[in-house]
Amino acid sequence: xxxxxxxxxxxxxxxxxxxxxxxxxxxxxxxxxxxxxxxxxxxxxxxxxxxxxxxxxxxxxxxxxxxxxxxxxxxxxxxxxxxxxxxxxxxxxxxxxxxxx
Numbered sequence: 001x002x003x004x005x006x007x008x009x010x011x012x013x014x015x016x017x018x019x020x021x022x023x024x025x026x027x028x029x030x031x032x033x034x035x036x037x038x039x040x041x042x043x044x045x046x047x048x049x050x051x052x053x054x055x056x057x058x059x060x061x062x063x064x065x066x067x068x069x070x071x072x073x074x075x076x077x078x079x080x081x082x083x084x085x086x087x088x089x090x091x092x093x094x095x096x097x098x099x100x101x
Contacts, residue, residue, distance in 0.1 A: 004045075004086045004098035006038070015053055015085035016100055022079035031076045033101045034084070036069040043091035045069040045098065050083040059084065069098060 001021070005012040021032055036045055047067045048056035058066040059077070067075055069086070077084065086098050 001100045002097060003034075003084070003100055004036075004088070004096060006088075006091075006093050006096040011088070013086055013088060015050065015056075015083040017053075017081075017083050018077065018079050019081040021100060031078050034069065034075045034077060034098065035101060036071045036073075036096060036098045038071055038093055038096035040071065040091060040093045040096060042093075043089070045091055045093075045096065046087040046089075047075065047077075048085050048087050050085070051081075053083045056083075056085055056087070058087075071096075 001016060003014055003016055018032060045068060047059040049059045050056045061067050069075060
């Protein structure tokens with residue numbers, strides 16, 4: 001499922017509900033892979049989460065730092081009843097795609 005696609009006009013940057021995605025897997029897995037492809041020439045693609053799909057907050061790892069995506073390096077997130085979205089503030093990239101798998 002594509003979350004972000006900067007090659008689209010306007011740029012596609014949707015949120016997805018992790019619980020609904022987990023329901024599609026029939027409980028056969030407990031996490032989702034978030035994978036970015038493309039070339040980021042400036043900024044960092046940061047992951048955010050929300051309980052209401054309106055107010056988004058930084059998604060942090062065990063070390064307290066916000067999780068960032070780097071093309072070709074997957075990030076694994078446990079399923080929860082949360083929405084996930086990319087924060088593209090300050091990001092320059094015309095071919096970035098982010099997928100949840």
